[in-house]
Amino acid sequence: MTGRLAGKTAIxxxxxxxxxxxxxxxxxxxxxxxxxxxxYPNLRNAINPETGKADDINNRVSTGVPxxxxxxxxxxGKHIYVxxxxxxxxxxxxxxxxxxxxxxxxDIMANNAGISVESTHVRVLRVHETSESDYDKxxxxxxxxxxxxxxxxxxxxxxxxxxxxxxxDKGWIVNTASVQGYVGYLGTPSYCASKGAAVQLTKQxxxxxxxxxxxxxxLCPGFLKTAMTQNLQGDAxxxxxxxxxxxxxxMGDPEDVARAAVFLASDDARWITGVPLPVDGGFxxx
Ligand code: NAD
Numbered sequence: 001m002t003g004r005l006a007g008k009t010a011i012x013x014x015x016x017x018x019x020x021x022x023x024x025x026x027x028x029x030x031x032x033x034x035x036x037x038x039x040y041p042n043l044r045n046a047i048n049p050e051t052g053k054a055d056d057i058n059n060r061v062s063t064g065v066p067x068x069x070x071x072x073x074x075x076x077g078k079h080i081y082v083x084x085x086x087x088x089x090x091x092x093x094x095x096x097x098x099x100x101x102x103x104x105x106x107d108i109m110a111n112n113a114g115i116s117v118e119s120t121h122v123r124v125l126r127v128h129e130t131s132e133s134d135y136d137k138x139x140x141x142x143x144x145x146x147x148x149x150x151x152x153x154x155x156x157x158x159x160x161x162x163x164x165x166x167x168x169d170k171g172w173i174v175n176t177a178s179v180q181g182y183v184g185y186l187g188t189p190s191y192c193a194s195k196g197a198a199v200q201l202t203k204q205x206x207x208x209x210x211x212x213x214x215x216x217x218x219l220c221p222g223f224l225k226t227a228m229t230q231n232l233q234g235d236a237x238x239x240x241x242x243x244x245x246x247x248x249x250x251m252g253d254p255e256d257v258a259r260a261a262v263f264l265a266s267d268d269a270r271w272i273t274g275v276p277l278p279v280d281g282g283f284x285x286x
Pocket of ligand 1: 013015019038142225
């Protein structure tokens with residue numbers, strides 16, 4: 001721990017699993033107080049007893065130590081959990097209010113919660129085969145959530161005095177997009193559309209709130225070893241393709257991306273805003 005986020009308070013959405021849990025852990029390790037936001041305090045895909053695989057992204061079970069409790073055990077200090085559906089304005093507004101009431105302020109907003117409906121299908125789905133409900137659901141959880149997270153976080157950040165020794169900066173927003181915010185990927189139309197929206201909204205917020213000293217950047221990860229890609233991880237053919245697509249090899253560890261999330265929320269990124277940052281093992285080089 002180097003204390004790069006000491007004195008800061010962060011909300012991390014989608015904190016109960018995968019990349020969100022890794023970001024919450026990295027933020028707490030660097031000295032931030034973390035407000036963990038998710039539908040459940042801790043969960044993973046339920047295993048289908050017939051296939052032995054976790055094949056339904058909504059079929060989640062609560063398990064193990066909730067993220068906020070894990071942070072308290074590992075790093076001490078105060079970390080909390082707030083239940084919220086990131087597609088519901090009242091939930092997001094209430095999560096920000098609870099964070100401020102319990103932890104004192106809000107400096108970092110990591111809008112990370114997301115889904116990939118395509119990863120739950122056994123074959124690729126092009127636009128003409130994609131259901132309207134899958135498209136709407138993906139846009140709500142991956143894109144509208146970023147609008148809501150930015151909106152309520154910024155309302156709070158604008159009211160706050162900047163922390164001392166932070167260059168007058170008032171806030172750091174870190175949105176989780178994807179390499180699919182840059183490029184198309186076979187059979188993932190809703191996901192690509194939602195991540196493109198996340199990238200554009202990031203630039204817009206950076207432009208509008210730069211004068212208020214609020215930073216807004218995005219993470220664009222390549223494929224990661226999380227519940228989201230669980231169905232791909234057991235398929236040797238698919239893995240060969242994924243390996244070839246990432247010059248640094250294999251699927252990334254969420255921890256690899258969490259390091260970049262720390263950078264974008266730290267004073268090291270003091271002259272950086274509006275950037276969709278690839279953290280992708282070189283995926284976007286080809
Ligand atoms: P994950 O499925 O492990 O975790 C997603 C988390 O978001 C879960 O805890 C889930 O409960 C939460 N969530 C989903 N819908 C929600 C809602 N409506 N309200 C509140 N919380 C909700 O997936 P992950 O791989 O950790 O994904 C995290 C982010 O990273 C997503 O935005 C995803 O698109 C992005 N991403 C993932 C990969 C990858 O390969 N796994 C690659 C690039 C980007």
